[in-house]
Amino acid sequence: MLIALAAELRDRLTLAQSARPTAVFLLAGPEIAHEKDAIAHALADVLGYDWDLYNLGDPDLTAARLFRSGPSGPLPGSLQHQLMRAPHSVIVLDRIEQAEPKVIERLVACWCSGVIVDSARIRIPTKGAIFLLTTAVAQDRLGQIGRDDLSADQRHLACLKIMSDEGIPAHLLRRVDAAFCLEGMSMHDLARACRHRLEQQVAAHGLILAGDGLAPEVLTCAMTSALGVSALAFKHRRVALDRRLVQCRKTGVTHVRLVMDDDEIGVEPIETVIAAGIHKPA
Template sequence: MPTRSLPYDEILCELITRIRKRFIGQDAAVAAFAAEICRHIAASPAQQRPGIFLIAGPNVGNDHLGLPAGLADSLRTGGELYELSSIQGEDLAHLFAPTSGGTQVRSMLYVLKNNPIGVLVLRDIDKAPPELLKKLMNAWSQGFAEDEAGKKIALANAIFVLTTEVAQTQIGQIARDEPDPDRLHVQCLKLLLDAGFPAPLLKSLDAVFALKALTPGEVVLEHYRSFTDQIASHGLVLKGGIDGRILAHSMDKTTEPCIEDAWLPRDELDARLAQAKVAGVHTVRLVLREGIITVVPVGERSAQDATNPSADAHLPSLLTARRQVSDGTGVRNRMVTIPNA
């Protein structure tokens, strides 16, 4: 069943659950984003304009795309990503064309005509050409866009998610310090305006969502917790730790070796966990084998573990785990356990 057809509370719960699976370490932003999306969906029968939301703050590893990716997955509507900083010339003109062909960039009007409840992600909105911003803001305020033939394409059920890296360092710090989402929203607007973000565009927004800055240790802890929660959702217990290379990769996805399914959604890992549960396994650890996160029942030693005397070494404290992971001292060559994570 499409998420949009569910009651408000169920939509909110579904959104938060699904987005958190894709977007780790930003629970406050996820909760605020889900609440605003739910309010927009609840009001959509009586409104004409689309939902217009901005994501700001640190964009580490393309974090800005985590919220809209989770949203599109939750709503089961699909979406389209537009890199506005690189769109120009023929591609720019094609954005409002009635057909999809002709350039590498798909027409927004064509996408919305075929998927009126879609999620459109406009990356680096502040770098968009002025003529494009003018067209977008005019279409948003009217609730429709016109193609070259004068045909109106309704926008009321669409959701536009914009991103910006303007003032990302300052916004990331404010998001750490300010727990109230309303005050955070106001402070973000001021920071963006002071940093040169287009004022008319700010007035078009329904809400701004700030991602907080995370230390390397916090990133590792959040990813460790996400694996723990994923394992627990299958009725299993993480007892043997996580291969340190998996956590190192969670900090920097360019880390070698490449991990095929380290970044959520970890559907393939879910399938392996389900298989382990059916096989009667109760406690597991996660080991990297040939670039894939593998579920290993506790008590079974992998070939790599047998040749690695430190593979089962447990870190004595959360502080030690954070320090060793953040500075890279020995973590990639050992299993990591974070107590009470």
């Protein structure tokens, strides 16, 4: 999916376009560990763009608030203020399926015209922006599309068909340049990905996570965090783990095991082979 997104974006950046936004992309399908947000952040980082996220599922984020303005122009936090401050921005519009009709009308209008006309009559171009729409609808069906052997055009049309069936307005879907579906993960894939992340964290400190060096309780904690349960608590545990790994490395340890130590992730040194058949505590 990332390769397809990169290819589509490359084509759009190299084409001579009108005043429309650089791209309006749709990211759909099952999500693990906020992948859609991570994709947006990585995209902005690679391009050197700024980025901002608007949660359209927030009932307080009305059209008046998203496009709010004062007598002298756009107010901080508004979409047009972001684009005035950083014309080259990745704009994430999260939960597009929950946006109120007036929000969708204003978005479609600014994509069609290439400008947001502020209430102070200031015209803010959208040409340099990339809009990423995200959705949580029909995750299983959209995930299957991501796994099917389809061409980019077939996947785009199949995705938009499902979105239309879910009630997403047709005039918004017509403005989507390309739709991309996350494939989702099996629990086996998720476990493997979580172990890999912890291995990378350990390796960053010059240490090696032994083959049997991950306690089941630690892996379970990592997996539930990836699924959105106690994610913040696990993030704090990983920060504390970094401190423990630093201290462990200072002792000359090379191989470690990660275990649960009360509510934290503990680090245990394990034996390593230093000569033929001779073991020494690390």
